[in-house]
Amino acid sequence: MIEGYAVPDFVSDFWHYYIAALTILGIVFSVWVLKSQTTRKLAPGEQAETLHPTWDGDLQELNNPLPRWWMWLFYALVVFGIIYLVLYPGLGKFQGVFNWSSASQYNDEKTRVDAQFDRVFQPFLEQDPMAIAADPAARAMGRNLYMTYCSQCHGSDARGARGFPDLTDNLWLFGGTPEEIRDSIVNGRMAEMPPMGDAVGGEAGAREVANYVLAMGGKPHDAALAAAGREKYAACAGCHGEDGKGIPAAGFPNIVDDAWQYGGSEADIVASIMKGRKGGMPAFQNMLGDAKIHLLTAYVWGLGGGVKPAPASVAEEAPVMESGAAAAAQQ
Ligand code: HEC
Ligand code: HEC
Numbered sequence: 001m002i003e004g005y006a007v008p009d010f011v012s013d014f015w016h017y018y019i020a021a022l023t024i025l026g027i028v029f030s031v032w033v034l035k036s037q038t039t040r041k042l043a044p045g046e047q048a049e050t051l052h053p054t055w056d057g058d059l060q061e062l063n064n065p066l067p068r069w070w071m072w073l074f075y076a077l078v079v080f081g082i083i084y085l086v087l088y089p090g091l092g093k094f095q096g097v098f099n100w101s102s103a104s105q106y107n108d109e110k111t112r113v114d115a116q117f118d119r120v121f122q123p124f125l126e127q128d129p130m131a132i133a134a135d136p137a138a139r140a141m142g143r144n145l146y147m148t149y150c151s152q153c154h155g156s157d158a159r160g161a162r163g164f165p166d167l168t169d170n171l172w173l174f175g176g177t178p179e180e181i182r183d184s185i186v187n188g189r190m191a192e193m194p195p196m197g198d199a200v201g202g203e204a205g206a207r208e209v210a211n212y213v214l215a216m217g218g219k220p221h222d223a224a225l226a227a228a229g230r231e232k233y234a235a236c237a238g239c240h241g242e243d244g245k246g247i248p249a250a251g252f253p254n255i256v257d258d259a260w261q262y263g264g265s266e267a268d269i270v271a272s273i274m275k276g277r278k279g280g281m282p283a284f285q286n287m288l289g290d291a292k293i294h295l296l297t298a299y300v301w302g303l304g305g306g307v308k309p310a311p312a313s314v315a316e317e318a319p320v321m322e323s324g325a326a327a328a329a330q331q
Contacts, residue, residue, distance in 0.1 A: 015092070016092035016094075018092075019092045023090065023091055024091070030078060031078055034071070034074050040065055048064045048065075050062060050063070089101060114289070118291055122291055124138055124291065124294055124298075128178075129178040129181075129182075129301050130306070133298045133301050138298065138299075139299060142299025145296050145299070146158065146299055149284065149287075149288065153280075154167050163261060164261075167300050167303055167305070169304065173191075173248060175248055176307035177307045178306070180307075181306075185296055185297060186283065188281045189281040190278065191251035191253070191277075192279070193272070193277045193278070195273075195276035196274075200232045200273060205229075205232055206270045206274055207225055207229075207266065209229040209235075210225075210266050210269035210270045212226045212227075212233050213236075213255050214264075214266065216243065216244045216255075217255070218256075219264070221266075239252040240252055240254075251279075261277075261279075
């Protein structure tokens, strides 16, 4: 069921009656017009009256009644309209005897198709994503799903683009274990950083902090600016940590590694500070369901950057390989 679709658009019954009444009156009016215009037949031998004007001297327009077959066609249309309104929605919020709606038709079709897919996908639900990543047939299915639902943003090669993370490397914003990848897909990621320009004293202050961030990451930087930025970095430490390593599990990225979502040049970092940033990874739980998400998790994990979960959680599962890179290499 799609939320919001099957709910009538009318907030009070007034509009329901108003529209239903207009529709019925419209039909009654049509019948009346039809009848008033078509009851008269020419008496035998009677000449149809001539309408003005005459064109070109000898072209005349005669006021003949409608041919009967044509008139009956109009009546048939009215009857058709009434039958339609009884069977299908059209009278205000009256659903029609068939109780049909485009949303319910969509849902029926989706349920039917999902049932077919589930037969194929369901068996994988019991398997560990890391095992699935090693199965070429499952990877092919995962790839099809990826191309359909994910490639628009993460690219057909999954290498991402500015603002859209690369899913093939072993640098993760939110973690690369099967559980963490699954969580990214299920709940989406909408990590948000407010614009911080005011907190660091505008563009100039942002440059200082950016150089301090670069310095913490051991990257080329301007030492004088970085020194000036050290104190101002206090405004960032609450989210990105004193050491800049962030709290990935909470969606606060590490800003001292090489995994940049929006770019790691001084100018990029200044832009992140001045404008703020907001991720746009939609949640897929409702749209895809467990089985597809499970296959996708395995597929993304196997793209090359998959991280093995900490030993405790692996113990009773079936670890099959060293890493996602090994899975990718196997095919
Ligand atoms: C509308 C664009 C969009 C679509 C579609 C999309 N993503 Fe994302 N995805 C993003 C963005 C943007 C981020 C980063 C979110 C953030 O920074 O808060 C992201 C983050 C992720 C992450 C976390 C990456 C990391 O480094 O931790 C994973 C995993 C992921 N997406 C997988 C998928 C999969 C699988 C699909 C298909 C089912 C998909 N995405 C579809 C935009 C998208
Ligand atoms: C309220 C928490 C918060 C504060 C305060 C904050 N950030 Fe962020 N920052 C985030 C989040 C969340 C993201 C990820 C946004 C996304 O995924 O779209 C982010 C992203 C970034 C990025 C982009 C990382 C990339 O991979 O491209 C940079 C750079 C950054 N922050 C630097 C800073 C600096 C410097 C400060 C201090 C001036 C700061 N942030 C203050 C939460 C915060």
